[in-house]
Amino acid sequence: MISEPAGTATGPDTAEKSRRPGGRTARNTAAVLDATLSELGEHGYAGLSVDRVAARSGVHKATVYRRWGGVDGLLAAALEYSADDDWRPPETGSLRGDLAELAREVAEGFTGGGEGAAIASACIAASFQSAAAADALHAFLADRLARCAAVVGAAESRGEVPPGTDGADVVRAAIAPVYYRLFIGREPVSAEDAARYAHAAADSARSGAFAGTDRG
Amino acid sequence: MISEPAGTATGPDTAEKSRRPGGRTARNTAAVLDATLSELGEHGYAGLSVDRVAARSGVHKATVYRRWGGVDGLLAAALEYSADDDWRPPETGSLRGDLAELAREVAEGFTGGGEGAAIASACIAASFQSAAAADALHAFLADRLARCAAVVGAAESRGEVPPGTDGADVVRAAIAPVYYRLFIGREPVSAEDAARYAHAAADSARSGAFAGTDRG
Numbered sequence: 001m002i003s004e005p006a007g008t009a010t011g012p013d014t015a016e017k018s019r020r021p022g023g024r025t026a027r028n029t030a031a032v033l034d035a036t037l038s039e040l041g042e043h044g045y046a047g048l049s050v051d052r053v054a055a056r057s058g059v060h061k062a063t064v065y066r067r068w069g070g071v072d073g074l075l076a077a078a079l080e081y082s083a084d085d086d087w088r089p090p091e092t093g094s095l096r097g098d099l100a101e102l103a104r105e106v107a108e109g110f111t112g113g114g115e116g117a118a119i120a121s122a123c124i125a126a127s128f129q130s131a132a133a134a135d136a137l138h139a140f141l142a143d144r145l146a147r148c149a150a151v152v153g154a155a156e157s158r159g160e161v162p163p164g165t166d167g168a169d170v171v172r173a174a175i176a177p178v179y180y181r182l183f184i185g186r187e188p189v190s191a192e193d194a195a196r197y198a199h200a201a202a203d204s205a206r207s208g209a210f211a212g213t214d215r216g
Numbered sequence: 217m218i219s220e221p222a223g224t225a226t227g228p229d230t231a232e233k234s235r236r237p238g239g240r241t242a243r244n245t246a247a248v249l250d251a252t253l254s255e256l257g258e259h260g261y262a263g264l265s266v267d268r269v270a271a272r273s274g275v276h277k278a279t280v281y282r283r284w285g286g287v288d289g290l291l292a293a294a295l296e297y298s299a300d301d302d303w304r305p306p307e308t309g310s311l312r313g314d315l316a317e318l319a320r321e322v323a324e325g326f327t328g329g330g331e332g333a334a335i336a337s338a339c340i341a342a343s344f345q346s347a348a349a350a351d352a353l354h355a356f357l358a359d360r361l362a363r364c365a366a367v368v369g370a371a372e373s374r375g376e377v378p379p380g381t382d383g384a385d386v387v388r389a390a391i392a393p394v395y396y397r398l399f400i401g402r403e404p405v406s407a408e409d410a411a412r413y414a415h416a417a418a419d420s421a422r423s424g425a426f427a428g429t430d431r432g
Contacts, residue, residue, distance in 0.1 A: 197389060207419060207423075
């Protein structure tokens with residue numbers, strides 16, 4: 001994990017954050033929130049407990065309770081903290097290329113194995129079991145979507161898509177089928193599948209499907 | 217519910233099935249599986265119990281245990297039984313129209329209120345808590361997707377899309393953003409949103425995005 005970037009399109013990563021500078025409180029915060037994500041990835045929402053997070057982070061249980069209140073507070077804080085990274089969407093030079101890379105990154109983020117994939121998938125599952133987790137995931141993904149919309153803004157600057165194209169919606173169209181296959185239909189998703197959806201979304205955007213009067 | 221059709225694009229409905237003819241065993245099966253879906257819709261997977269299903273259906277608990285084994289067996293059987301209906305996709309005369317109606321039906325199926333919407337949403341949530349529920353939902357949605365692909369087959373017959381267009385994949389592209397908004401990003405979805413995604417998918421299919429060499 002150490003050699004990977006600080007975040008992905010799909011979810012938090014615990015690697016970089018723990019190397020941030022800061023005083024004892026900042027180090028404790030990082031240790032607790034990293035431990036929260038690791039525990040979530042390993043045991044799921046149902047297995048998350050303040051006791052285990054405290055033990056894993058080396059921070060006293062009473063401190064964890066006082067500061068985060070419980071499991072939902074920990075999870076919300078961990079997701080908020082994860083969103084505070086420098087992740088940026090790809091810049092391949094074309095909307096097709098950018099969206100394909102993004103869709104590939106989403107598929108890879110959930111299926112690529114390792115702690116990151118386990119945490120990302122566990123976050124989705126947790127959102128069905130806890131309203132606090134659902135709210136936190138919504139905020140996390142809304143932020144990622146807003147960052148991703150930059151690829152459509154760049155395409156608009158290059159004249160690839162009509163003015164007024166809804167960037168977030170183009171990105172939703174590109175990545176949603178990947179999420180559908182993984183978490184709704186429970187179907188495998190290949191890199192070719194991801195590219196096909198991304199290319200279709202890019203071509204739709206070029207023809208103006210996400211600009212103008214069709215916009216709801 | 218009695219006036220509604222037997223099923224929807226998104227999920228099972230308990231209304232028609234209970235009016236099927238049949239002997240005592242068939243009536244008991246219908247009562248138990250209808251009760252399973254109603255309990256799921258009201259209390260979610262975590263609140264599902266053989267005791268409650270038995271009490272609600274009026275079938276003896278021992279019979280329910282013997283025949284279905286437990287909660288997961290009940291849920292799998294209820295979804296399999298729900299798939300055995302005569303639901304068919306819309307036939308509006310154009311691919312744009314058919315996909316828009318389908319996407320609208322998906323959005324409405326989850327957000328329209330009533331028992332049906334509660335059951336459909338609870339099925340998605342249950343798939344994150346039980347492997348048996350995930351398998352059953354996968355089978356249910358794969359069947360729905362195969363039926364929906366007929367709208368693309370009809371479009372191919374009319375010359376609207378190129379030969380060899382992957383019907384299921386066009387449908388995935390049309391409906392996935394609706395699922396993404398509801399269950400991943402946790403964003404509201406309007407009828408206009410649903411139509412926009414459906415129109416984009418239809419136009420992509422017309423330009424050949426889901427046929428030929430781009431197909432993975």
